[in-house]
Amino acid sequence: MLTEVSAGPYTVRGISVGGVYTSLQVPELGVVLDAGVPIRSFAGTDRIFLSHGHSDHASALGSLLGIRTLIGKAPPQVFLPAEIEAPVREALSVQGRLHRTETDVETVPMRPGDTHHLGHGLWVRAFRTHHTVPSLCYQFLRRVSKLRPEHQSLPPQEIARRRKAGEDLFDEVEHLELAYATDTLSRVLETAPSLLDSRVLILECTFIDSKRTVQDAQERSHIHLDEIFARAELFQNEALVLMHFSQAYGPEEVHSTIQARAPARLRDRLRIFAPASGRWFG
Numbered sequence: 001m002l003t004e005v006s007a008g009p010y011t012v013r014g015i016s017v018g019g020v021y022t023s024l025q026v027p028e029l030g031v032v033l034d035a036g037v038p039i040r041s042f043a044g045t046d047r048i049f050l051s052h053g054h055s056d057h058a059s060a061l062g063s064l065l066g067i068r069t070l071i072g073k074a075p076p077q078v079f080l081p082a083e084i085e086a087p088v089r090e091a092l093s094v095q096g097r098l099h100r101t102e103t104d105v106e107t108v109p110m111r112p113g114d115t116h117h118l119g120h121g122l123w124v125r126a127f128r129t130h131h132t133v134p135s136l137c138y139q140f141l142r143r144v145s146k147l148r149p150e151h152q153s154l155p156p157q158e159i160a161r162r163r164k165a166g167e168d169l170f171d172e173v174e175h176l177e178l179a180y181a182t183d184t185l186s187r188v189l190e191t192a193p194s195l196l197d198s199r200v201l202i203l204e205c206t207f208i209d210s211k212r213t214v215q216d217a218q219e220r221s222h223i224h225l226d227e228i229f230a231r232a233e234l235f236q237n238e239a240l241v242l243m244h245f246s247q248a249y250g251p252e253e254v255h256s257t258i259q260a261r262a263p264a265r266l267r268d269r270l271r272i273f274a275p276a277s278g279r280w281f282g
Contacts, residue, residue: 001275002014002015002039002041003015003016003273003274003275005241005271005272005273006271007178007200007202007238007239007241007271008199008200008238008239009028009199010026010028010029010177010178010200010239011026011027011028012024012025012026012200012202012241012271012273013025013026013027014033014039014042015037015039016182016243016244016245016273017056017244017245017246017247018056018204018206018222018244018245018246018247019056019246019247020036020056020247021036021037021056021057021060022034022036022037022056022057022182022243022244023035023036023037023038023039023042023060024180024202024243024273025039025041025042025045026178027045029122029140029177029178030045030046030047030118031045031047031048031049031140032045032047032048032049032064033049033051033138033180033202034049034050034051034057034058034182035048035050035057035058035059035060035061035064036055036056036057036058036059036060037060038060038063038064038066038067039064040067042064043064043067043068043071043073044068044071044073045076046073046074046076046077047076047077047079047118048061048064048076048077048078048079049078049079049080049124049138049180050078050079050080050081050084050088051129051135051136051137051138051180051182051183052081052084052129052131052133052134052135052136052183053080053081053084053087053088053133053134054133054183057182057183058088061078061088061092061105062091062092062095062096062099062103065092065103065104065105066099066101066103069101069102075102075104075105075106076105076106077105077106077107077108078105078106078107078108079107079108079110079116079124079126079138080107080108080109080110080136081109081110081111081126081134081135081136082109082110082111082134083134084133084134085107085109088107089105089107092104092105110126110136111126112126112127112128112136113125113126113127114126118140121142121143121144122140122141122142122177123140123141123142123143124138124139124140124141125138125139125141126138126139127139127181127188127191127192127195128188128191128192129181129182129183129184129185129188130184130185130187130188130191130221131183131184131185131221132221135183135184137179137180137181137182137184137188137192137195138179138180139176139178139179139180139192139194139195139198140177140178140179141174141175141176141177142174142175142177143172143173143174143175144172144173144175145170145171145172145173146170146171146172146173148169148170148171151169175199176194176197176198176199177198177199177200178198178199178200178201178202179194179195179198179200179201179202180202181195181201181202181203181204182202182203182204182243182244183204183221183222183244184204184221184222184223185218185221185222185223186218186223186224186227186228186231189231189234196234196235196236196237197236197237198237199237199238199239200237200238200239200240200241201235201237201239201240201241202241202243202273203223203228203240203241203242203243204222204223204242204243204244205223205224205225205228205242205243205244205245206220206222206223206224206244206245206246207222207223207224207225207246208224208225208245208246208249208253208254208257208258209225209249209257211248211249212224212246212248214226214227222244225242225257225258225261228242229261229262229263229266232263232265232266233265235265235266235269237269238269239269239270239271240266240269240270240271241271241273242258242270242271242272242273243273243274245274251274251275251276254272254274255272255274255276258270258272259272
């Protein structure tokens, strides 16, 4: 069974086990985050975001495309670090020749700081993460026009008249909705501080106790729970979704450890993206 958590106005569905597979879906935004396992119910989603090229996050892309072909869906958009666009296309081409099927996609290469309009007022912005290969995190935001305070007392007719005359009455405001950061050193929270202000932050937490120290996590370019809880005062998110736990821990251990150690400031906002009981999927 897939894991599913509610985080603010969003639903996060899928599976994530560090070093094994990660693929998440946020249906309210119409996005799939990474493709480390081909989840059939995700195949109808038209926008896929790859954080990096490691197999546990990207190796199932070809299989996901195959499922889309079977259900009659057109090629999706695949957002990915610009440095891996050519290798991903090459890998898909090889898979296509092996399977004798089409594996075409519309790749959207992104670099840190790039933004891309997804339609209906929704945008995505990329930030550099700190891993052993080219990698990105993604922040989804909505841009809305807001009447400047000095004009808010004007009657609607006057606002309409001034707009028609070309007067600039509005500021563009960004609402930071959801961010996804995985396979990275914790310093991404310093290099991309707006992640801490996103309404929902999905954040990797590979190691959770003394089986692996903070230094172990840093040597592997991952995040330890200690590093997150040490920054508890910084998180302004409505919900903080922790995921990508190491396979060294069982799901029950993940839940019990985090719930026992969570600082009061974070406790009500934490979402643990792991099965409530039983085994990891697969």
